[in-house]
Amino acid sequence: xxxxVIPPRAPASREPGLFERVGGxxxxxxxxxxxxxxxxxxxxxxxxxxxxxxxxxxxQALFLEQWLGGEPRYSERFGHPxxxxxxxxxxxxxxxxxxxxxxxxxxxxxxxxxxREMQEVFAGLGPLAKHMVNAGDEVPREPLGETFLQ
Numbered sequence: 001x002x003x004x005v006i007p008p009r010a011p012a013s014r015e016p017g018l019f020e021r022v023g024g025x026x027x028x029x030x031x032x033x034x035x036x037x038x039x040x041x042x043x044x045x046x047x048x049x050x051x052x053x054x055x056x057x058x059x060q061a062l063f064l065e066q067w068l069g070g071e072p073r074y075s076e077r078f079g080h081p082x083x084x085x086x087x088x089x090x091x092x093x094x095x096x097x098x099x100x101x102x103x104x105x106x107x108x109x110x111x112x113x114x115x116r117e118m119q120e121v122f123a124g125l126g127p128l129a130k131h132m133v134n135a136g137d138e139v140p141r142e143p144l145g146e147t148f149l150q
Contacts, residue, residue: 017069018120022113025065032061034107045099048090068121084131089143093135101129 022028036057039045049056062074063081074081104125108118 018117019065019069022068022108022117022121023111025070027111027113028064028068028070029061030111031104031107031113032057032064034110035060035104038103038106042099042103045096045103048092048096050090067124083128084134087132088134088139089141091135091141092132094130094133096135097129097133100132101126 019028022031036053039049040053059074059078062077066072066074066081101122105118105122108121113121
């Protein structure tokens with residue numbers, strides 16, 4: 001009698017992605033709300049942002065959802081993020097990038113995101129914030145408007 005040498009299949013296990021582990025869309029929306037509340041209260045960082053924060057709140061939530069592994073709603077609506085280019089109209093120095101990271105960290109903590117996920121999120125957000133620094137660079141400072149970037 002020939003016994004099968006193929007072992008039985010182990011049940012598939014899939015660890016949820018980062019978006020699910022931080023708590024999904026509801027938590028991302030809370031993070032964005034907490035973050036922008038901090039920006040509004042920070043005299044120094046507030047100057048880097050546009051007067052009306054409503055559009056920024058919406059875009060930030062869509063971007064974070066996609067960046068964390070959720071649905072690509074940002075790209076479907078606005079095209080490729082091209083974050084550095086989209087931020088050219090704002091003069092961003094090292095201090096502003098640091099304040100942005102501090103407030104974002106506080107916002108993630110206030111939204112109840114666990115330390116393991118915080119480490120994973122900020123391993124990516126730290127370099128991203130540094131990439132946005134453009135003070136002293138000769139870049140176009142005109143806003144892109146509603147340009148859909150592919």
